[in-house]
Amino acid sequence: MQAVWCSWRHGGRAALLAGSALAAVSAMPAAAQTSTDLPIRRPGMVAPVLPEDLPKIAPIRPPPPGPDDLGQNGFYIEADNLIRDDKNNIWIARGEVEARYQGHVIRGDEVIYRVGPGTVTVNGHGQLINPNGTVLMADHLTLDDKLRAGFARGFSTIEPHNIRFAADVAIRRSTEVNELDRAVFTPCNVCASDGRSVTPTWSIQASKVIEDHTKHIVYYRNAVIQVKGIPVLYAPVFWHPDPEAKRVSGLLMPEAEISKDRGFSYQQSYYWAISPSQELYITPQINTKVNPLLDMEYRERFYSGQIDIRGGYTYEQDFNSNGHRFGDLTSRSYILADGSFNLNNYWSWGFTADRASDRYIFQKYDVQNVYEYQSQYTALSQQLLSQIHATRQDVNSYLSISTLSFQGLSSSDINGTYPLVAPLVEAHYEPRGAILGGRLQMTASGVLLNQSLQLNPTSVSPTDLTEPGIDSRRATGEINWLRTFILGNGMRLDPFLDVREDFYDVNDRAAPGGFKTYGRNVSNLGLDFSWPFMRQSGGATVVLEPLAQLLIAPQADNNPNIPNEDSQAFNFDETNLFSINRFAGYDLVDGGERLNLAGRATVDWGDGENAQLMIGKVLRAHPLAPVVQPLAGRTSIYPVNTGLNATSSDWVVAANTTPFPGVSFFGRGLLNNNANIESQEYGVDLAYDNARGYLRYDSDNTQPGGRISNIEAAGDFFVTEHWGFSLVGVRDLEVQEWRLQDLGLIYRNECIRVEVVYQQQGTINGALGKSDAVYLRLTLATLGGQRNNDDDFR
Template sequence: MRWILALVPSHPPARLRRLCHLAACALLLCGQGVLAQSGALKSTPMLQEQAPGPADTLPTFVRGQHVQGQTDVRVGIEGDAELRRGDTVIHADRMDYDIPEDRARASGHVRINRGGNRYDGTLLDLKVNAFSGFFTDIDYALLENGGHGSAARMDFIDRERSVAHEGSYTTCQKDDEESWQPDWVLRARTLRIDKVEDTGTAMNAVLEFKGVPILATPWISFPLSSKRKTGLLPPTLALDSTSGFVYAQPWYWNIAPNRDATFTPTLMTRRGLGLETQFRYLEPRYGGELGLNFMPDDKLRQRSRWLASVKHTARIGSPWGDLGLSLNARRASDNDYWRDFPQRGSSSYNPLDVTAERLLPADANLNWSGGAHTLSLRTLKWQTLQDASAPITPPYDLLPQLHWSYAPSALRSGLDLRLDADHTNFHGDRSFYNQPNARRSYFVAQLSRPWLTPASFVTPRLQLHATRYGFDAPLGSGQRSVTRVLPTFSLDSGLVFERDARWFGRDFLQTLEPRAFYTYTPYRDQSMLPVYDSAQTDFNFASIYTENSFGGNDRIADNNLLTLGVTTRLLDPGTGAEAVRLGIAQRLRFSDQKVTMPGMPPVSEHLSDVLLGAGIHWTPQWGLDAVFQYNPKERRSMRATIAARYTPAKYHTLSLAYRKQEVTGPYTVASRQVDLGWQWPIGELLSLAREDNARRSGGRWYGVGRINYSLPDRRVVDAIVGAEYQSCCWTGRLVLERLQTGLASSNTRILLQLELKGLSRLSFGNNPLASLQQNVPGYQTLESDTPAPSRFTRYD
């Protein structure tokens, strides 16, 4: 037989207290009667949890096989003892509850469940409401992040803070085997848990991985949630043939919810000591970040080294329109900085594009918009980090650029109008250019009238482009200024036919979409004009239906051509998803194109290459995209790209691409490359394990990588090959990376990373995760699929 007793706080008025005592006595009598009538029942039903409220006003329920005591003084419980108040439940073999002191003493098999956090031990002395006291020989499990461990003694400071003595901490999931040992565990003489700050702090700690101590520290702090916190971040270790042993130890400062800073002292045994800093801020109307990397004395270069960066965006509202400001500036101390300190100070670093690290902008943009008008003032000045063995031509500086545009939302008779005016002062290093600097002004007016129906569209467009150049030195003809005015007419039209179709047992909505685009621009000799911001556009399905085959404003092609194309698509009638897309397009030129980029011959072919495109996404798992540029005169493809992708599940992706490029001019290099990328469980690739086996073993190996192979050279251009292991509580990555940095140079390195869930991420060398995300197509970061727990998952 079990007894249940309800206790109320001692501070209510005496009359209310007497009424509650009477109700408690009635509850006792009812409970005894129910037990007597229902002898087959083993225990009384659990009482429903009280409505939320202050813990000191909630009633206390105790029950057990034998309950005795004195009203408002104490309660003694023997056998299956239980005390419940709000979200706190205490189980024990024996329990004494001191009512005036709100103090519970329990022994035997003691278990506490407070809001889903569990504590098991042998001896408990606890003030229930304040949740202060001690617990001996304890095993604990935290609900929010899955952390658990044991301790010889745990002192509860209050409801949110506790201190474990001779304790351990891990997030590895415990199985039912008696010999189970966590893959990693943090053992400490003193372990403090603070749920207010969501941090854990260990004193005199040792971190063990697979039973081997890998880190000993007198003090370490770690997060108990994803909440930001001030403290040390995981260090980075590296071994470089030039810089020697590298140790970087970042310290994070959580200044406010909208501001933070990171300071990273870095030791390079062959160079010296440096400091990397980053400050970030975010306000409702502005935000940005500041960075400075500084090494006061580089022993190898015999000078101080630095890299400074500024990013800032701001938006100011006014009665006259929105005013915006953006700044993006980076500057380095010397030309060798990009080579000596790769990936430093650049969050968008791409190892396949070394030029991006050698061109550092200082870009300031002030813009205003009001109604249909926009106005911007921009200055852009480049710092070019030159390499004597591989010099690059720096872009022109814009000092400044003033641009105005006007695009009314609606005009009469369905007309669309857009006006653009621009004045730019181009300034460049004359040692790199065989042309003068210039001030260029242009005005572009575009007027169009689209006629749109569900089955067709026709859009005639008129464009007038007026340009004037003023040079700081005479041209070869002696001119110091040149003016150019060119009109352009274009007519874009298309039809859309639809029908129901059935292919390979599936119903589709099939479309047939023929398109015709005509454009005419008269010839004006532009060979004397320098080139400041123009380039030949790529030949693809987007550019083939445009008026100008050049980007920028220094060249306007003299076109008299007609582009014909047709596209057919298979659409899922239920979702509208595109399963198949096939297209073909070709230009028919009625006269030669005489305006070209410097060094390029006129275009005399009246029939352009044929563009063929296909996209097949029959199922969400499979995908195929292909584009061919076929020369009918030579009967061969000038360029081809074929890319296939297979993604049957998460962390399962295979991609294969073939790219071919023939020589089409002085700016194009012939190449044929095969690109293979993958992320796949190794056990499935080798047919050694399946999903259920991997889950039972508690972990899984993944192969990941990308290989780019040049067929003409018969060699690997870029290669990233690695392996990842995902367990319940840790993830390991080993990556071998070889990336081409020049025509005859490459960079090879080994990247290691150990990510301990709920504790830290340790890296040797640079971050392999960033390398995989940037270079492996379709790569997905290994993450836990466990949903955020609710305290009712451990309801007691």
């Protein structure tokens, strides 16, 4: 077959002016062709083929023809010579021929139209450009008068998404089926910037190719997959989804990994497009050291919502990070399911059902994307959460009713100490219109907790770590009123009143007396103050803003007999400096007269370039009273090294800046009154085409367990157009150990991405100690990538 060129010849108006003929006649009808929507990533089936001397690939696609104003039946043709043979009923156009009809363009050295049989023959440098921009080229091209069927020699085509086919012979049997002999397929570039032909990165060559757009499949016979022109895989029969199809069943790209615990691991996903609204992933993982794992995921979309159910199963002993097996041979499985549905314009409901029979199964089998919750409530890392919730929401009210159940996965977790939450009720109402000139909000909340076990604070041996748990009920009612005044000099005053009542019923089955009832009032009368000063300076907008919040409230009533379930985690920073109650939940409260102060400076240079600095602290009239009994592992309400329990807190400092697009910095910290740093966090984010990543450093001395110091970095960086590297690193600076190390080598171009990654896990969890692994990530344009790979060429 004659090689196809890497640029197309465009016969133009100059040929017409030099002596072409122009005719507007009644011509053959053309079949309408429409382009499909942009497809999502689809599976590619690996079963590849081996001929030789295959054709070159077609050139880049010219732009689609523009409007020709010819009307429905108008026909335009220009050429150096035009012959009308009425005797033989033939039209012949020679020399730089270009014909247009209903958005189609035909070009060639010679075009012959036989009126009787209704055929169009193009000889020499033939091109057919369809209205959707698809380009067909051939040395010889014969089409019927409807452009639905035809025959070509020396054929090539450029389809949407940079897909190229070339063949010695092409037969178009209908608008849905094309048959190619001695053909090649590739989505890769085959032309250099200077017009030279280049070998594609990868291609599929075959003795015969059939494009079946009805079944959305491309079939190959005697297929061979070539990488840079070198055959790497042969199969007598091979097929993959039609690149124009949105969803087609088939195999995804496989994933290979070598690790100490599982040996060589091969993971192959099969994608089943059950219906337009249903799909199923079936992913067996084959390992050389341990038994296989079967992973499945089912997804369905309804008119009112969606469900996603994922599960895995294996039958195996326990094993450690070196692949040493021990213990009983038993079933091990997990399920991760979630769903959400709209019942009507106001009511919706949803659920998650997450459980694992082996708490280490996700680490052992490298199961990805475990803790990505999309539901109403989320759990911490290394926790699974099952829930069911119903919600009603309109313009001025909100109601939520939920049930929650937790499972801890770390080696230190005792699951009996996690309470069953059944139910949790939250309601919010905001009347329309102003109340006393301001906004009124009413909130109600209630929860019932059932805890089978609690940690024994007097434990001296592993046999008495726990004791009977605590059952508790809480009911809370809260009213909040806020009004805003903006004075003529720009000063803003926001007086507010917040009144809250809590009622607790507590049954501590390990304590004498058992069932007890507690009540408390948590009320705050306050005023928010801000006075921004703005100035234009050197092309920048500068805003200086003093901030203050005055609160008058009774002393905090934190009864040590009330279990702390929803306020255990706490960090003091700029996000909660002006919060009435800095705790996330209801069980712990702040109180007393206090003054929150801060100053904020902002500079905005436009185009997303800005900087901000904020400094503040909390002043109290009286220190917070110590807790008589240990509460959540501490004897004070707030962590000791924040200063929040005293009359003067630590200084809160926070800054961030985006000096130019693509780069941003941030920092925050706590400085005590002796200028010692109690906590600090710094970071930088990069977002460029060839460099994306982040760097973080944090050190925290405010938590009960002692100082925590870590440095973390991750990113992809390309040193050339095609070659780059990836890295992920987490280092514990207190013990001077790496918790995680990833280093990868990346190659990418317009049609492929290959990443080889070395990973070292340094976290010890149960029998799983440090581990090493090497794995391969591969994504091919039009054939898709691995199931958990985010790279997509579409």
